[in-house]
Amino acid sequence: MDRDERIARESVVAAARALDAQGLNRGTSGNVSVRFRDGLLITPSGMPTDRTGPDDVVRLDLDGAHPPDQKPSSEWRFHRDILASRPEFHAVVHAHPVYCTAFAMCGEAIPAVHYMIAAFGGPTVRCAPYAPYGTAELSDLALAALVDRNVCLLANHGMIAAGASLEKALWLAVELETLCQQYAVARQIGTPIILSDDEIGATVERFRGYGLNAARPTAPETT
Numbered sequence: 001m002d003r004d005e006r007i008a009r010e011s012v013v014a015a016a017r018a019l020d021a022q023g024l025n026r027g028t029s030g031n032v033s034v035r036f037r038d039g040l041l042i043t044p045s046g047m048p049t050d051r052t053g054p055d056d057v058v059r060l061d062l063d064g065a066h067p068p069d070q071k072p073s074s075e076w077r078f079h080r081d082i083l084a085s086r087p088e089f090h091a092v093v094h095a096h097p098v099y100c101t102a103f104a105m106c107g108e109a110i111p112a113v114h115y116m117i118a119a120f121g122g123p124t125v126r127c128a129p130y131a132p133y134g135t136a137e138l139s140d141l142a143l144a145a146l147v148d149r150n151v152c153l154l155a156n157h158g159m160i161a162a163g164a165s166l167e168k169a170l171w172l173a174v175e176l177e178t179l180c181q182q183y184a185v186a187r188q189i190g191t192p193i194i195l196s197d198d199e200i201g202a203t204v205e206r207f208r209g210y211g212l213n214a215a216r217p218t219a220p221e222t223t
Contacts, residue, residue: 005036005041005059006054008034008036008041009041009054009055009057010054011034011166012032012033012034012041012042012043012054012057012166013043013049013052013053013054013056013057014166015032015034015091015093015166015169015170016030016031016032016043016049016052017049017050018170019032019049019093019095019170019173020049020050022170022174023097023098024095024096024097024173024174024177025049025095025096025097026096027048028046028047028048029095029096029158030093030094030095030096030158031043031073031074031075031076031079031094032091032092032093032094032166033060033073033076033079033080033083033091033092034090034091034166035083035089035090035091036059038061038062039059039060039061039062040059040060040062040079040080040083041057041058041059041060042057042058042060042072042073042076042079043056043057043058043072043073044056044057044058044070044071044072044073045071045072045073045074046071056070058070058071058072058073058076060072060076060079060080062080062084064076064077064080074133074134075094075133075134075138076134077134077135077136077138077139078092078094078138078139078142078143078160079092079094080139081139081140081142081143082142082143082146082160082162085143086146086162088164089150089162089163089164089169090163090164090165090166091162091163091164091165091166091168091169092160092161092162092169093160093161093162093163093166093169093170093172093173094158094159094160095158095159095173096157096158096159097158097159097173097177097180098177098181099177099180099181099183099184100153100158100159100176100177100180101157101158101159102180102184103127103153103180103183103184104127104153104154104155104156104157104158104159105155105156107127107129107130107155107156108127108153109124109125109126109127109153110124110125110127110153110176110179110180110183111123111124111192111194112124112194112195112196112197112199112200113179113182113183113186113192113193113194113195114179114182114183114195115195115199115200115203116175116179117179117195117200118200118203118204118206118207119172119175119207120149120150120151120172120175120176121148121149121150121151121204122148122149122200122204123195123197123200123201125149125151125152125153125176125179126145126146126149126152126153127145127152127153127154127155128141128142128144128145128152128153128154128155129141129155130154130155130156130157133157138154138157141154142154142160146160146162150162150163150172151172151173151176159173159176159177161173161176
């Protein structure tokens with residue numbers, strides 16, 4: 001294992017632990033991957049993040065091949081398919097945070113109740129229909145929900161965030177959970193106002209010049 005691979009493996013472990021530390025994941029649920037050379041590196045199946053080390057991260061080829069003595073996350077298919085079909089993405093984060101998952105349990109998309117939804121690429125966050133975990137069907141549904149988007153919900157399951165780096169994918173995951181929490185609270189207070197597609201489209205364009213497209217993502221300037 002060369003230095004570049006060691007660093008990439010360490011980044012996967014750090015990202016998986018960050019999901020737990022930020023309350024987006026618990027136990028052995030959720031998974032993280034990063035593009036690496038002609039394949040990807042992904043968290044192992046069924047291993048708690050506090051026991052996962054760089055050597056446990058699984059190297060996966062785009063055809064699904066991996067070392068026989070290691071088992072990749074059960075969700076390796078959609079990680080592989082997202083990275084194979086979306087060259088702008090270099091990392092994928094999947095988790096089961098409370099508010100994202102609650103809306104996913106209801107099969108609900110997230111509408112434009114806040115302009116920050118533009119960070120995800122459009123005026124909605126789609127919810128992919130249900131399919132069993134780890135299946136090609138789930139991967140196909142996730143890819144469809146991610147068209148022109150960098151996040152989606154998975155019905156009765158959780159969420160996916162993809163980015164140009166692990167840092168960006170994690171940032172998007174946190175932002176999505178925050179938006180879902182805000183939307184849930186707003187619905188308890190009253191009827192949230194939905195911003196127009198034109199307004200969100202304009203905000204998407206404004207975001208292109210902000211920190212979201214920098215190597216180190218930051219929230220766009222706001223007033």
